[in-house]
Amino acid sequence: MSKKRDRRNFTEEQKAAILRRHLVDKVPVSDLCDKPPPAECILQLADAVHGELGASPGGTLGELTRADVYLACPPSMIAGTCAEVRCTRTVAAQYDLAAVKVPGFSSFDFKVVETRKASAEDRQNALTLFEMNYRQGNRAYLEKSLGTLKYLALAEHQGTPAGFALGERQVMDLPRQPSQVVELAGICCIAPQFRRRGLFSMLEALAIGAAKVPEHQRRLTCGRVAHPAARRTFAWNPTVVPKPGVRPTPWQQEIGQAIADAYGVHAFDPDTFICVGSGEPIGYPIIEVDVQPEEWDVFRQVNRDRGDTLLAIVWVPDAPPGW
Numbered sequence: 001m002s003k004k005r006d007r008r009n010f011t012e013e014q015k016a017a018i019l020r021r022h023l024v025d026k027v028p029v030s031d032l033c034d035k036p037p038p039a040e041c042i043l044q045l046a047d048a049v050h051g052e053l054g055a056s057p058g059g060t061l062g063e064l065t066r067a068d069v070y071l072a073c074p075p076s077m078i079a080g081t082c083a084e085v086r087c088t089r090t091v092a093a094q095y096d097l098a099a100v101k102v103p104g105f106s107s108f109d110f111k112v113v114e115t116r117k118a119s120a121e122d123r124q125n126a127l128t129l130f131e132m133n134y135r136q137g138n139r140a141y142l143e144k145s146l147g148t149l150k151y152l153a154l155a156e157h158q159g160t161p162a163g164f165a166l167g168e169r170q171v172m173d174l175p176r177q178p179s180q181v182v183e184l185a186g187i188c189c190i191a192p193q194f195r196r197r198g199l200f201s202m203l204e205a206l207a208i209g210a211a212k213v214p215e216h217q218r219r220l221t222c223g224r225v226a227h228p229a230a231r232r233t234f235a236w237n238p239t240v241v242p243k244p245g246v247r248p249t250p251w252q253q254e255i256g257q258a259i260a261d262a263y264g265v266h267a268f269d270p271d272t273f274i275c276v277g278s279g280e281p282i283g284y285p286i287i288e289v290d291v292q293p294e295e296w297d298v299f300r301q302v303n304r305d306r307g308d309t310l311l312a313i314v315w316v317p318d319a320p321p322g323w
Contacts, residue, residue, distance in 0.1 A: 134283025277307020
């Protein structure tokens with residue numbers, strides 16, 4: 001008699017991250033299933049709901065792919081346990097079918113520009129979205145970010161700015177890791193009415209993927225985060241630094257410093273991975289952050305009033321020996 005499988009719960013960010021690895025990064029399911037969270041369950045869920053919309057598991061609905069179905073899914077649809085997938089018409093009905101009728105977010109217009117070539121209108125749209133997402137948004141911080149990261153991805157919905165993201169991918173000589181592919185994710189802001197549609201991940205992927213960088217078997221993905229909910233996009237990965245209660249090793253500190261320098265931060269604390277601000281707040285996120293108290297541990301010394309952020313780095317698909 002087989003042992004009953006324990007039911008497990010995973011955050012929306014964990015599920016989105018693992019799906020991105022399969023659907024965007026093309027990591028085989030066989031390489032994901034033995035790593036938390038259980039990718040096989042999430043992929044079953046995507047297949048099941050996709051099937052309810054009229055396609056066979058793993059297939060397409062017209063030109064609609066499973067990725068498009070997933071990205072149109074509201075967070076409430078995939079929240080909670082997925083150990084046992086129960087696909088019903090009720091579940092499928094929770095999708096915004098207008099948003100998934102054709103692939104690629106057909107109701108949105110996307111473009112990616114080099115930040116140095118961004119038009120005055122592009123910059124103004126980014127600023128407008130920034131101020132929608134942050135109270136007391138610091139315009140100087142956004143302008144500096146536009147001058148630091150190479151690509152700006154923008155989305156519009158029927159002429160209305162829907163979101164933007166900054167990012168780039170480059171090859172860096174890191175300590176003990178020469179010619180390393182590094183992904184630098186920058187600030188991303190989504191208009192409130194367009195949240196929970198997958199735009200955040202889509203825009204970051206567009207900005208980071210705009211650079212034509214040679215293929216590499218391993219890459220370092222980095223971001224500066226302001227609160228635990230944002231850190232969850234990194235926390236699922238066992239290679240993440242920093243971890244609560246764990247002091248980064250000297251090598252991790254050296255790489256953290258190199259990445260902080262690439263971001264052009266005012267100062268960097270290698271013990272905590274805090275990017276020390278310039279003395280003025282970046283702004284205060286206008287978003288409800290539903291997290292557990294222990295998730296704040298690595299943020300205890302982050303001073304938002306000073307403009308601090310927390311640097312997070314992860315290796316994909318795995319860390320180099322000795323990490």
